[in-house]
Amino acid sequence: MKAPSPHTAKTATGIAALLKTAFINALVALVLFSLMVGIRTEAGASGQLTYWTRFGDLASLVAAVFGGSIVIELLRQWIGPTGAENLVPPAVKSGVSFIGRYLAPALLIFTLLVPVIFYNQRYILDLAILVLTYVMLGWGLNVVVGLAGLLDLGYVAFYAVGAYSYGLLATNFGWSFWICLPLAGILAAFWGVLLGFPVLRLRGDYLAIVTLAFGEIIRLVIINWQDLTGGPNGVSGIPRPSFFGIPLDNSDDGLAARLGIEYSPTHRIIFLFYLILALALLTNWATIRLRRLPIGRAWEALREDEVACRALGINTTTTKLTAFATGAMFGGFAGAFFATRQGFISPESFTFQESALVLAIVVLGGMGSQLGVALSALAMIGGFELFRSLETYRMLVFGMAMVLIMIWRPRGLIGHRAPTVYLTKAKAISSDLVKEGHG
Amino acid sequence: MDYFTQQLINGLVLGSIYGLIAIGYTMVYGIVGMINFAHGDVFMIGGFIALITFLILISLGLTAIPLILLVVLLVSMAITALYGWTIERIAYRPLRHSFRLAPMLSAIGMSFVLTNYSQVAQGARVKPIPPFITGGYTLHESADGFVIQLSNIQIMVVVTTIVLLALFTWLVSKTRLGRDMRACEQDQTMAALLGVDVDRTISMTFVIGAALAAVAGLMYLLYYGLVDFFMGFVAGIKAFTAAVLGGIGSLPGAMLGGLAIGLIETFWSAYFSVEYKDVAAFSILIVVLIFMPTGLLGRPEVEKV
Numbered sequence: 222m223k224a225p226s227p228h229t230a231k232t233a234t235g236i237a238a239l240l241k242t243a244f245i246n247a248l249v250a251l252v253l254f255s256l257m258v259g260i261r262t263e264a265g266a267s268g269q270l271t272y273w274t275r276f277g278d279l280a281s282l283v284a285a286v287f288g289g290s291i292v293i294e295l296l297r298q299w300i301g302p303t304g305a306e307n308l309v310p311p312a313v314k315s316g317v318s319f320i321g322r323y324l325a326p327a328l329l330i331f332t333l334l335v336p337v338i339f340y341n342q343r344y345i346l347d348l349a350i351l352v353l354t355y356v357m358l359g360w361g362l363n364v365v366v367g368l369a370g371l372l373d374l375g376y377v378a379f380y381a382v383g384a385y386s387y388g389l390l391a392t393n394f395g396w397s398f399w400i401c402l403p404l405a406g407i408l409a410a411f412w413g414v415l416l417g418f419p420v421l422r423l424r425g426d427y428l429a430i431v432t433l434a435f436g437e438i439i440r441l442v443i444i445n446w447q448d449l450t451g452g453p454n455g456v457s458g459i460p461r462p463s464f465f466g467i468p469l470d471n472s473d474d475g476l477a478a479r480l481g482i483e484y485s486p487t488h489r490i491i492f493l494f495y496l497i498l499a500l501a502l503l504t505n506w507a508t509i510r511l512r513r514l515p516i517g518r519a520w521e522a523l524r525e526d527e528v529a530c531r532a533l534g535i536n537t538t539t540t541k542l543t544a545f546a547t548g549a550m551f552g553g554f555a556g557a558f559f560a561t562r563q564g565f566i567s568p569e570s571f572t573f574q575e576s577a578l579v580l581a582i583v584v585l586g587g588m589g590s591q592l593g594v595a596l597s598a599l600a601m602i603g604g605f606e607l608f609r610s611l612e613t614y615r616m617l618v619f620g621m622a623m624v625l626i627m628i629w630r631p632r633g634l635i636g637h638r639a640p641t642v643y644l645t646k647a648k649a650i651s652s653d654l655v656k657e658g659h660g
Numbered sequence: 661m662d663y664f665t666q667q668l669i670n671g672l673v674l675g676s677i678y679g680l681i682a683i684g685y686t687m688v689y690g691i692v693g694m695i696n697f698a699h700g701d702v703f704m705i706g707g708f709i710a711l712i713t714f715l716i717l718i719s720l721g722l723t724a725i726p727l728i729l730l731v732v733l734l735v736s737m738a739i740t741a742l743y744g745w746t747i748e749r750i751a752y753r754p755l756r757h758s759f760r761l762a763p764m765l766s767a768i769g770m771s772f773v774l775t776n777y778s779q780v781a782q783g784a785r786v787k788p789i790p791p792f793i794t795g796g797y798t799l800h801e802s803a804d805g806f807v808i809q810l811s812n813i814q815i816m817v818v819v820t821t822i823v824l825l826a827l828f829t830w831l832v833s834k835t836r837l838g839r840d841m842r843a844c845e846q847d848q849t850m851a852a853l854l855g856v857d858v859d860r861t862i863s864m865t866f867v868i869g870a871a872l873a874a875v876a877g878l879m880y881l882l883y884y885g886l887v888d889f890f891m892g893f894v895a896g897i898k899a900f901t902a903a904v905l906g907g908i909g910s911l912p913g914a915m916l917g918g919l920a921i922g923l924i925e926t927f928w929s930a931y932f933s934v935e936y937k938d939v940a941a942f943s944i945l946i947v948v949l950i951f952m953p954t955g956l957l958g959r960p961e962v963e964k965v
Contacts, residue, residue, distance in 0.1 A: 252742055256712045256735075257705070257781045264785055272715050372761060374768075419950045426695045429764060430900060431949055434942035437897065441942075445935040573893070577768050584765055617776035623769025628754045631762035 235298060243290040250286035254279055325592050332498060336491040346490045350497055350562065352602045354555055357501035359582040359594040361551030364508055366580065367589035368517065369544035370524025372429040375416070375436025376579050379409040379549040381443060381571035383556025388456040388566050389449070398462040402557050409553025410546040412439075417545035421538055436576055443568045455567025462561045464492060497558055504551045505591055511547070520544050524589075574616070581623055587633030597633075662802045666809065667930045668923070673814045673883065675922020676821035680876035681899035682906070682914035683828065684744075684869030690845045690909035691865050692756070697767035698747055700896015701774035702870045706740040706877030707887040708778055711787055714881075725792060736878055737871040744870025745863055747774075752866075753859070771893075779889040786888040793882060817879045824875060825915060828868070832911065837864055845909070894938060898925070901945040907958020916956055 259279040262272045332353075339345040358380065365373045383405040390396045390404065416435050420428050443450045450456065463469065467476045469489045477484035511517040519540045522530045531537055560566050582601050586593035604622075608615045681703050688696040713732045722728050751770045755763045796811030832838035840861045843851035852858045880895070881887050902921040906913025921941055928940040948955065 249742065249746060252739060253746060254781075256709050256739060257778065260712050260716065261782065262712060262715060262787055263783055264787060270711075270715060270787060270789060272712070272719075372764070419946050422953060423949055426689075426764060427904070427949060427953070430695065430897075430904070431946055434897065434901070434945050438939050438942050441936070441939050445933075445939075574772075577772070580768075581765070584761065588761075613776070613780050616772050617780060620769045620772030620774075620776060624751045624766050624773065627758075627762050627766040627769065628751075631755060631758040 239291060239294050242294055243287050246290040247283050247287035251279075251283045254282050258282055328592075328595070336494050340487065340491075343487070343490065346487075346494060348602070348606060350490070350494050352599055353494070353497040353501050354559060354562075355579065355582060355598040355602050356595045357497065357504050357555045357558075358552060358579045359586065359598045360501065360504040360508060360591065361548050361555065362579050362583050363548075363589065363591070363594050364511070364520075364551070365544050365548035366583050367594075368508070368512065368524065369520040369541065370588075371420075371541060371544060372426075372580075373432045373545075373548070374429045374573070374576055374580065375432035375434070375439070376548070376552055377571045377573070377576040378416075378436040378439040379413060379552030380556040380559065380575070381439055381568075382409045382412050382549075383553030384560040384566045384570070385443065385450060385456070385556075386553065387557035388459045388560045391460050391560075392456060392458060395460075398460070398557070398561050399465060402554060405557035406550040406553040409556065410550040413545040413547075413549025413552075414542050416549075417542040421541055433573065433576070436571075436573060440568050440571050443571070450568075453568060455565060455569075456560075457565045459560050459564050459566065461489065461564065462492070462496065493558075493562055497562075500554050500558060504554075507547075507551075508591065516540065516543055578619075581619075585623075585626055585633055590633070593633060662800060662806045662808050663930070665800070666806075667926050669808070669810055669814060671923035671926030672919060673817050673922070674926055675902075675919035676817050677876050677879050677883070677918075678895070678899050678902045678921050679915040679918025680821060680824065680872050680879070681895060682902040682918045683911060684873050685900050685903040686906070686908050686911060686914040687841075687865050687869050689903070691841060691862060692752070692763075694752070694763040695767065695900065696752075696866075696869070697764065697896070698751075698770040698774055699869065699873060700894075700899065701771050701778075701892035702740060702744055702747070703873040703877045703880075703895055703899075704887070704889065704892030705743055705774060705778060706736050706870070706874030707881045707891065708782060708787075708877075708889075709739050709874070710736040710878040710881050711789060711887050714789060714792075729792075733875065733878060736874045740874030740877070741867045741871040743774075744866040744873075747870075748863055748866040753862075771896075775889055775892065782889065784889060786886050788886045789881065791885055813882055817883060820875065820879065821915075824872065828872070829911065831868075837861070841865060898938075898941050901941055901948075904945060905948050905955055907955030910955070910957040913955055913957035920956075 259274060259276055260272050261275050262270055265271045332349075335349050336346060339349075358376070361379075362373060362376045365371050365376070386405040386408045387398065387401040390401045391398070396404075416432065420431050423431060444453055446452070461469065464476050467479065469476050469492055470484075472478070475484065477488060512521070519530070519535045520543075522533070522535060523537060523540050523544075527537060530540075559570070563570075578601070582598045583594055585601070586595070586597035605615060605619070608618060611618075681699065684699045684702070685696060688694065688699070710732050713735045714728065717728050717731060722731075747770055751766045752763055755766055791813075793811075793813045793816060796809055796814070799808040799810050801807050832841060840851070840856045841864070843854070843856050844858055844861045848858050851861075877887070880891070898921055899918065902917035903914045904917070905920055906915070906917025921944065924944055925937050925941050929937045932940075
């Protein structure tokens, strides 16, 4: 006699439970969306509010929630309660790690060749420059968040400081990009230290809110200090970068004329591409090198355990300040580049959404992982481009993706970088040496 | 002096609204230990729901203002509370034992979802309503013609806040739910062992916080006569500042912090510059955290290794 398969029994009761869950979810959705979606308000011409109903949209949303929760429940039963971790068989995992080893060099070579492959496709080159800007910002923030474990929600402030440093110095004093670039980095680093001081004693969430407030203060000051920054109108007419003093234009002493080749506006785009690539690689190289220095080790130790860090005699003050300053400096470089690429900057480019976007790139890429950050910047900015036609839904999808990815893989999509050095094996300590017995 | 008194009144009213939002932050932080970043947007949703309910009730032909207000208050509290419950269920509960940045990031994502959801659903333009509660009292008229006004809506905001606060204090200190909440705040594992339903208690915390935020949203709508989809962000940060200023985790602290922030902001606008009022509020946050990381009424945090 064969016992009835527990699987079928489970499915039989499962269907009733499934429908019940879906029904409750749909009911909740109905109440949630009833007023917000079912009724649409708009101020009329005379300022009087009018409204009209959209019950069709409401019904389809509720139906979508009903269907969606059935699908999710089925998927959950099908995959099993163990979650996504076991989805990937070990063979695939080792294959992925094999690919992972060669992915970084392959990606780098491909990136170097992008202007050659897509020489005449302005759109792709512009997008590539944008992606690289975010890769650089991600790598810069990675120093603060990924290595030192300090949650910074106001990173865009340093980006703004860099951009405005170059924009204002170039338009007011006519300084060249190559003088302003280090200055922008230094000024941003200075602001990083300035922010670092008050937050030295804070940890975790408090730190996040203070950095957020700092970012907002910088933005509000930029908006309101109209004499200096032009307020909401921004700074326009920021000079384009030159090839180390040789302008990239159609003139007689331009680079094209000097090299004896025909001038093309693409030259400047390609120059910008390699410029941001060089800056991003500089960030990456500096981070990798710093990680091996005592300061980098101290950052990682700080991330793992601040109390232990202090107990071991690491100066947490300088450790935190250098992390903030280093991260801010790279943000400043990226900002100067942004200013010279756009030729126009305004406070609108430096909202909290930018900070959150960069932070999302770092976290989704797996904090501390350089390759992960680069890949997630590519995915994120590329994804944004795909949704460009759906302008209003873009941030909605972005927010949902952030929530779902946090639920699905809170440690990031690509991976998490463990400390560079750690004890592999616990050592037994003689009970003579410890108060409580064996350690 | 008259000008000062007038600003004092305005500041207290604004502070009451901030205080109501701040309670939501401080409760959630006390129990779950996370910053519910989406709470400011829950406040915004509350304002929108109040607005829509107003429109429907008026178009149905209701004229009795107290009845309208009561219905709007209840509907907006109920639906917004459901929003709070759903948000906790979807975005925070799965992450309860995750690493410490995960709920924070999930909350930021949720905040984007709510902001853009209401932008998509209700449009980006500011929604004004005609003033419902008019009239007021002239408290004092000085020789040079300056009049101290106390409008009915200001009285209503303050009275509602006081009533809700009393109700809420009773809830936390005397009822079963309040005891459960305090137990969970101290030690979730121990509370669970003693038969407290931790999940339910945390859900109820979000529900109550959202309901209070809905009241704040309604008050904001009545006081300023408008809502827009972006108002949750700045109000949220300021309310969080209030919660921190009062000492996070402390309920009277949240109210006190809210009043302080409201007063600072109003006086700054009145005597220095309107443009920099937000800068002033945020600077206060930074200064408080440097010199008094535990806030006005907070307990010092014990560092455990």
